Amino acid sequence: MPENFNSNYSRYYDLLYKNKDYKSEAEYIAKLIRSVHPQTKNILELGAGTGNHAAILCNDGFTVTGLERSAEMVAKAKEKKIEGFTPVVGDIQDYSIDQKFDAVISLFHVISYLTSNTALIDCFNTTNSHLNKGGVFIFDVWYTPAVYVQGSETRIKKMEDDDIEITRLAQPEAHYNLNVIDVNYEIIIQDKKTRLAEQYPEKHPMRHFSIPEINLLALLTGFEVIKTEEFLTAANPGENTWGVCFVLQKK
Numbered sequence: 001m002p003e004n005f006n007s008n009y010s011r012y013y014d015l016l017y018k019n020k021d022y023k024s025e026a027e028y029i030a031k032l033i034r035s036v037h038p039q040t041k042n043i044l045e046l047g048a049g050t051g052n053h054a055a056i057l058c059n060d061g062f063t064v065t066g067l068e069r070s071a072e073m074v075a076k077a078k079e080k081k082i083e084g085f086t087p088v089v090g091d092i093q094d095y096s097i098d099q100k101f102d103a104v105i106s107l108f109h110v111i112s113y114l115t116s117n118t119a120l121i122d123c124f125n126t127t128n129s130h131l132n133k134g135g136v137f138i139f140d141v142w143y144t145p146a147v148y149v150q151g152s153e154t155r156i157k158k159m160e161d162d163d164i165e166i167t168r169l170a171q172p173e174a175h176y177n178l179n180v181i182d183v184n185y186e187i188i189i190q191d192k193k194t195r196l197a198e199q200y201p202e203k204h205p206m207r208h209f210s211i212p213e214i215n216l217l218a219l220l221t222g223f224e225v226i227k228t229e230e231f232l233t234a235a236n237p238g239e240n241t242w243g244v245c246f247v248l249q250k251k
């Protein structure tokens, strides 16, 4: 969970990402799942947030269980009353769900939130044990070559709805020996009527990965890597590919 995490993150999450193309992303994932494991019916989503991908996947005929560490995000997801979607509070590093799944997915760089080798190995092992025979684990992560080639620059994002304006400043701090970038956010929320504003910081440590690193993790945790491609475009990853999607199959 991000440091300085508070309920504002979940309160404003959907507004911050209202222009994110969840529909295309969920359709891409559904297509990928059907191409590598056509019999897939039930999906476990790690770091499901407020259920935006799950809503589209459930509408497409899958059932989805969404594991999410933030109780506030889970509450938001429950408010949406998505048929076929069960959001639950839990940590993706170490979880126990009394069910096995055909596919486990983790979207929008959630695996990059696991910054230590121990956390990653725990997550991959636990995920393996929750998959049916031949089941698949699909996730996207920050890709090391792009992080180094493009660098990570300060960014500003502004969003608004009828009531509030959000301004989010993101300042990255690289830890080169850890493959981790701390994304330091400063978030300002202003009420449009009263013009009163609140401001708070948030720190998201994000790990980036090379392909051999994920291949090694897969080897250690009982998976075979069956696809490695740019998220959404399916292109070969290159120095400008920020998000790489990996498809692992349980051995």
Ligand SMILES: C[S@@+](CC[C@H](N)C(=O)[O-])C[C@H]1O[C@@H](n2cnc3c(N)ncnc32)[C@H](O)[C@@H]1O
Pocket: 001, 046, 047, 048, 049, 050, 052, 053, 067, 068, 069, 070, 073, 090, 091, 092, 093, 106, 107, 108, 109, 110, 113, 114
């Ligand atoms: C960038 S958001 C992505 C949410 C959702 N997948 C989406 O695409 O909208 C990252 C999410 O991962 C969750 N998360 C991070 N680390 C986690 C962990 N160890 N266990 C469970 N959830 C975690 C955060 O609480 C947050 O909701």
